[in-house]
Amino acid sequence: MKQKLRTLDSLELLSFQNQKAKYPSHYHDTYCISLIKKGVLLENELIATSGKIIISHPYEIHENNSLENISFSTYYVSQDVINFISPFNHTIFQSKIIENPLLFNRLNNLQHFINDKQDEKTFINQLNKAFNQIIFQLTTNYGGRNPNNVENESYIIQNLKSHISDNLNTKLSIIELAKIVSMDKFQFIRWFKFNIGLTPFQYIMLKRVEYGKSLIKQGFPIVDAALDSGFYDQSNFSNYFKKYIGMSPSLYKQSCNIFQDSNSL
Structure with a gap:
């Protein structure tokens, strides 16, 4: 089950119960804070x-x-929420696995509070207060400043990423992308994977899924989100969406209109 709250900069909460987890190499544009409640999760x-x-x-x-x-x-x-609450700019967690029963229970109890929401105004005020306290404790005790933030990324990589993002709804050719950085196709694939961590194809498909997801959040029909993000049909979009997000676009769409908070961060 996934819930999207229109507070705390559209905080999202994803829950899996008694399922096998299998996600290929990917990334998110957010911090992901996961509570392992049963079993063992492997990450890299x-x-x-x-x-x-x-x-x-x-x-x-x-x-x-x-x-x-x-x-x-x-x-x-x-990132904006973490940077707003954390005492550090561009927070990084040196230890990605944290064993703290108190913090675990507070985050788990917060999930129950979200599931048992009642009066909207009271709910949002209490959620903001509780979440701010938890994230401040988490970043203060386990976080630090990240010296290698995206601002240090080379101009060539930034320019290439921008070109891809601006042309997701077109047919992006690996050969044409390679020409931007004056490489042949195979040099480019190796260079791209070394610098970004994904192959060009993986990166493009993930960006298309992310863009389609953002369109669904904005209320676009799924078929329009699929075509506008560069997929040739809704079925192709749904397959990649489920592969990277863990649920179908239709289930995600159902979760996107829970609360509206005009005073959110």
Whole structure:
């Protein structure tokens, strides 16, 4: 189940119950704070067991798997929210796996509070207060300033990413992309994977899914989101969406209109 709250910069909460987790290499533009409630989650070389918190940073390439059925919940928290609450600019967590039963229980209880929401105004005020306290404790105790933020990324990579983002609804040719950086096709694929962590094809498909997801958030019909983000039909879009997001576009769309908070961060 996924919930999107129109507060705290559209905080999202994803919950899986007794399912196998298998996600290919990907990234998110948010911090991902996951609570492992049952089983073992594998993320790259890390192993997060029941009762642990595992954190992924924005744009950090990671792959998730589980060897057996697992139950977990993930908070997707925007960079702006973390930077607003955290005492550090561009917060990074040196230890991505955190064992803190008190913080785990507070985040778990917050999920129950979200599920049991009642009066909207009271709910949003209490949610903002509780979430701010938890994130401040988490970043203060386990966070630090990230010296390698996106501002240090080379102009060539930034320019290439911008070109891809501006042309997602067109047919992006690997050969044409390679020409932008004066490389042949195979040099470019190796260079791209080394610098970005994904192949050009993986990166483009993930960006298309992200853009389609943002259109669904804005209320666009799924078929329009599919075509406008560069997929040739809704079925193709749905397959990649489920592969990277963990649920179908239609289920995601149902979760996108829960609360409106004009005073959110």
